[in-house]
Amino acid sequence: MPEEVIRIEGLFKDYDTPAGPFPALKDVNLAIRPGEFVAIMGPSGSGKSTFMNILGCLDRPTQGRYVLAGRDIASLDKDETAALRNRTIGFVFQGFNLLPRMNLADNVSLPLVYAGVGHEERRARAQAMLDKVGLGGYANSLPSRISGGQQQRVAIARALVNRPGLILADEPTGNLDSHTGEEIMGVFNALNDEGITIVLITHEADIAAHARRQVRFFDGRIVHDAPTQQHRQPTSAASRRPPLQREGGRGEGQPSC
Amino acid sequence: MLGAMLHEAWRAMGANRLRTLLTMLGMVIGVGAVVLMMAIGQGAQYAVQQTISSMGSNVFVVLSGFTSPGGVRSGSGSAPTLTVADANAIAELDGVETVAPVHWGSVQMVHGANNWNAWVHGTVPAYFDARSWPIADGATFTDSDLRAATRVALVGRTVAQNLFGDENPVGKTFRIGQAPFTVLGMLAPKGQNLEGRDQDDIVVMPLTTAQRKVFGTPFQGSVRQILVKASSPEAMPVVEKSMEALLRQRHRLREGAENDFTLRNLTAVADTAAETTRVMSLLLGAIASVSLLVGGIGIMNIMLVSVTERTREIGIRMAIGARERDILAQFLLEAIIISVIGCAIGLILGVGGALLANQLARMTVVVSGSSVLAAFGVAAGVGVFFGFYPARKAARLDPIEALRYQ
Numbered sequence: 039m040p041e042e043v044i045r046i047e048g049l050f051k052d053y054d055t056p057a058g059p060f061p062a063l064k065d066v067n068l069a070i071r072p073g074e075f076v077a078i079m080g081p082s083g084s085g086k087s088t089f090m091n092i093l094g095c096l097d098r099p100t101q102g103r104y105v106l107a108g109r110d111i112a113s114l115d116k117d118e119t120a121a122l123r124n125r126t127i128g129f130v131f132q133g134f135n136l137l138p139r140m141n142l143a144d145n146v147s148l149p150l151v152y153a154g155v156g157h158e159e160r161r162a163r164a165q166a167m168l169d170k171v172g173l174g175g176y177a178n179s180l181p182s183r184i185s186g187g188q189q190q191r192v193a194i195a196r197a198l199v200n201r202p203g204l205i206l207a208d209e210p211t212g213n214l215d216s217h218t219g220e221e222i223m224g225v226f227n228a229l230n231d232e233g234i235t236i237v238l239i240t241h242e243a244d245i246a247a248h249a250r251r252q253v254r255f256f257d258g259r260i261v262h263d264a265p266t267q268q269h270r271q272p273t274s275a276a277s278r279r280p281p282l283q284r285e286g287g288r289g290e291g292q293p294s295c
Numbered sequence: 296m297l298g299a300m301l302h303e304a305w306r307a308m309g310a311n312r313l314r315t316l317l318t319m320l321g322m323v324i325g326v327g328a329v330v331l332m333m334a335i336g337q338g339a340q341y342a343v344q345q346t347i348s349s350m351g352s353n354v355f356v357v358l359s360g361f362t363s364p365g366g367v368r369s370g371s372g373s374a375p376t377l378t379v380a381d382a383n384a385i386a387e388l389d390g391v392e393t394v395a396p397v398h399w400g401s402v403q404m405v406h407g408a409n410n411w412n413a414w415v416h417g418t419v420p421a422y423f424d425a426r427s428w429p430i431a432d433g434a435t436f437t438d439s440d441l442r443a444a445t446r447v448a449l450v451g452r453t454v455a456q457n458l459f460g461d462e463n464p465v466g467k468t469f470r471i472g473q474a475p476f477t478v479l480g481m482l483a484p485k486g487q488n489l490e491g492r493d494q495d496d497i498v499v500m501p502l503t504t505a506q507r508k509v510f511g512t513p514f515q516g517s518v519r520q521i522l523v524k525a526s527s528p529e530a531m532p533v534v535e536k537s538m539e540a541l542l543r544q545r546h547r548l549r550e551g552a553e554n555d556f557t558l559r560n561l562t563a564v565a566d567t568a569a570e571t572t573r574v575m576s577l578l579l580g581a582i583a584s585v586s587l588l589v590g591g592i593g594i595m596n597i598m599l600v601s602v603t604e605r606t607r608e609i610g611i612r613m614a615i616g617a618r619e620r621d622i623l624a625q626f627l628l629e630a631i632i633i634s635v636i637g638c639a640i641g642l643i644l645g646v647g648g649a650l651l652a653n654q655l656a657r658m659t660v661v662v663s664g665s666s667v668l669a670a671f672g673v674a675a676g677v678g679v680f681f682g683f684y685p686a687r688k689a690a691r692l693d694p695i696e697a698l699r700y701q
Contacts, residue, residue: 096614096694117618124616131698135611139310151299152616160299196615 044070049102062088064258075230077246080255128197132209134189136181143177167195187218304629322637325587330645332583336576338659347565355523360555376555390530395422396518406469411457417505425522433465433480444503451495452484591677598685610697623690630682638674
């Protein structure tokens with residue numbers, strides 16, 4: 039096991055624009071160890087989305103080194119980065135990004151399809167993950183039949199199903215009301231307690247307060263990197279119990295059908 | 296993996312059923328048209344081949360010359376310029392397999408209450424071999440019948456039906472004038488020749504019988520035509536040349552004088568007919584292929600729309616680990632499924648249409664296994680060919696852009 043999940047050294051990213059190259063990231067250095075819970079913050083245009091794309095191996099740096107789970111991204115071809123995304127990273131998006139025509143079990147098991155896992159095992163692992171986020175009873179429902187908070191839980195189940203070492207969450211609470219957002223953060227906290235590394239992108243300070251470490255971007259550079267001052271522990275009565283063992287969706291109402 | 300992808304393709308197609316069906320319809324019409332046209336074209340070729348083989352292969356016909364009393368020229372065979380001796384001389388040439396002199400004429404014949412007018416061919420037993428004409432029932436006459444000029448005959452199917460009705464004519468007798476003739480056998484039906492004449496409307500008897508007891512030919516031994524069968528297609532040009540030289544020499548024709556006989560190569564005539572139908576069926580196939588092409592373009596069009604619609608989905612799949620070839624395979628599979636299902640339906644309709652043409656328009660149609668296989672091959676090919684560009688477009692999407700797509 040490498041000492042760091044993520045190691046970034048001297049990272050630059052330029053975008054080609056009609057007016058010449060535009061530097062989106064300038065000399066970024068960052069190391070994240072296993073089990074950390076890091077919030078990446080910054081105003082829009084600060085480079086945090088660009089940084090997220092590079093962290094997720096969706097984009098490549100113009101210059102600098104990015105080592106993910108012991109592998110230097112520069113040495114990998116497209117198929118290898120796809121495999122790395124599949125096995126090492128679990129994505130959670132702002133817009134949930136479930137496939138609307140698939141039922142929840144199929145949505146959750148989709149990464150396993152690309153990992154080459156057989157049908158029976160896919161089904162079993164997807165069910166286990168849905169149980170874990172408290173939506174085991176909805177395996178055959180379509181995403182449109184459940185609420186936004188429930189959809190985000192399904193998205194988290196999908197991110198976890200291939201047992202990645204790292205969860206990358208891009209504004210995961212951005213489309214949710216503050217109460218449901220708190221619940222989702224409770225889920226992340228519980229996952230982090232299990233030892234899963236979480237990198238969270240957000241512009242909301244109170245969401246970032248759930249993380250144990252905060253990194254702030256401004257104008258393409260990291261301007262702040264420190265442990266969270268007032269670490270927010272889950273406050274509600276519901277989340278004091280192990281949040282991942284609750285029956286799902288109580289606080290979010292029944293399926294919106 | 297393949298199972299999951301098939302399932303996925305099915306789901307994507309089901310999500311837009313009407314569109315999928317309309318896209319398929321393009322393939323259905325294309326494949327249906329190709330199968331139908333191929334069936335009709337191959338049917339025409341088959342019909343021509345049947346006719347050609349009914350004429351006998353590698354056969355020349357030598358017709359005797361024409362008379363020109365007072366400058367009015369009668370048709371070929373009207374002058375008695377060919378003889379049995381000519382036929383015997385031709386039989387000695389290299390490359391000649393069989394020779395059959397034929398004397399013919401049209402004669403009225405009677406059996407009970409029925410009478411009928413048909414062609415009588417007086418010839419030798421080798422005639423049946425030269426014309427590749429099997430006997431359906433009974434037997435042919437022999438050389439001893441030829442020597443004795445016995446009153447025996449073989450009848451074609453048309454004659455048999457008109458004289459004897461449903462009875463088996465073998466062993467029965469009919470009359471020509473007052474003379475009774477015994478039916479030795481019945482010829483296998485041959486159908487029409489290339490000119491559309493019914494070849495089964497015929498009575499075949501020994502040459503001597505025909506000459507002495509039916510036609511009363513003034514010049515004994517003269518015949519109207521000689522059938523010459525060459526041993527192989529390759530021998531035909533040589534036989535043609537030597538036969539012409541031989542006949543000119545035997546007929547004592549001076550250099551520059553016109554032939555007093557006509558040489559016809561039946562195979563050359565048949566080849567022309569076969570070539571004509573072959574070109575026709577190619578043309579039909581080519582025209583039908585255009586509709587297949589249009590169907591293929593329809594698939595490409597819809598797949599491009601589908602890729603655009605599903606851009607975000609493609610982005611999600613890439614983010615969670617789909618490789619380029621996974622995305623490529625997914626869209627390609629969808630295009631292939633559409634085209635193969637469309638092809639199967641088109642095949643059924645095409646074959647159905649061919650059978651209908653056969654039933655209603657009495658067309659000869661041939662649906663061969665190879666044309667069915669070809670149709671499936673082409674459909675899969677069309678799916679791959681026209682599905683590839685959209686699928687590659689999907690696979691080459693930038694995941695960041697695709698995820699941002701609304």
